Amino acid sequence: MQFETLLIDKKDEVALITLNRPAKRNAMSPQLHRDMTAALEQLRDDPGTKVLVITGAGDVFCAGMDLKEFFVALKDKPAEYEAVWKLAVEWRSRTLRYYPKPVIAMINGYCFGGAFAIVEGCDLAFAAEDATFGLSEINFKLFPGGSVSKALANLLRPRDALYYGMTGDTFDGAEAARIGFINKAFPKAQLVEQTLAVARKIAGKDGHALRATKEGYRYSLEMSWDAAMNFAMAKELELVQRQNDAWRKDGIGDFLQGKYRPGLESHPG
Numbered sequence: 001m002q003f004e005t006l007l008i009d010k011k012d013e014v015a016l017i018t019l020n021r022p023a024k025r026n027a028m029s030p031q032l033h034r035d036m037t038a039a040l041e042q043l044r045d046d047p048g049t050k051v052l053v054i055t056g057a058g059d060v061f062c063a064g065m066d067l068k069e070f071f072v073a074l075k076d077k078p079a080e081y082e083a084v085w086k087l088a089v090e091w092r093s094r095t096l097r098y099y100p101k102p103v104i105a106m107i108n109g110y111c112f113g114g115a116f117a118i119v120e121g122c123d124l125a126f127a128a129e130d131a132t133f134g135l136s137e138i139n140f141k142l143f144p145g146g147s148v149s150k151a152l153a154n155l156l157r158p159r160d161a162l163y164y165g166m167t168g169d170t171f172d173g174a175e176a177a178r179i180g181f182i183n184k185a186f187p188k189a190q191l192v193e194q195t196l197a198v199a200r201k202i203a204g205k206d207g208h209a210l211r212a213t214k215e216g217y218r219y220s221l222e223m224s225w226d227a228a229m230n231f232a233m234a235k236e237l238e239l240v241q242r243q244n245d246a247w248r249k250d251g252i253g254d255f256l257q258g259k260y261r262p263g264l265e266s267h268p269g
């Protein structure tokens, strides 16, 4: 898989996607949105990929939207502007959210504005303790546009979202973990190893059960209780069909034969 603005490295059923515009601090250009859209579609059905990890080249995660190539260069091209706007919103805030495989953000440095929507769209997020996060929009007289305001509303407490949105103050990985924007911050030297360890652990689980776990959570958020229960029953039957009842036959079956204890360990198969 070759892309102008991305690097993709597949190992141990984990695809590491690196935003690769270090000279521009991995800002999201129109081409990056096109590349990401295509890459996600290719990896969606790739049998060798069970988990995705998204990070940035060099010491930067992503400096947000490319302010020059998007906001300035496309200002007088409304059709192209809207097309890129839609792509940008779609892959970060819908494709990742409902992607049939777990997606993890690995924030290795600067993470500004539109990059918040990548982090929020991912299922899990880990950052370097010294990573720098910022809703910098207010600093240049904008607001968190596109899907960013919605991403903040989804994930952050109102006080945190509005404080950081209104002040433009930066915060580090430890604060990002404290406010629940990421799962955990690690010392920078351990970030890759620790994040990939989580990715590999998840990749070792049943892929269909992972998908049902994600979809059960994501779709239930938008549903009434009755609809969610109906959906959960349908998901259960779908899972039986997709994995040939493996959770009942192997998962419960091997426990009942004393082969392992699922409360404490994963099924060995």
Ligand code: ACO
Pocket: 023, 024, 025, 027, 028, 063, 064, 065, 066, 067, 068, 069, 110, 112, 113, 114, 115, 136, 137, 145
């Ligand atoms: N869009 C376009 N180009 C960018 C962006 C961006 N978001 N961020 C950095 N660049 C470019 C710079 O223009 C510069 O290009 P040049 O070498 O051709 O002049 C290059 O990347 C390096 O930038 P520097 O500012 O020199 O790098 P430094 O490491 O000192 O600072 C930082 C990095 C803090 C990320 C700074 O570039 C910055 O503040 N960028 C803007 C961040 C931002 O506000 N992003 C928008 C969020 S809002 C949204 O996404 C909608």
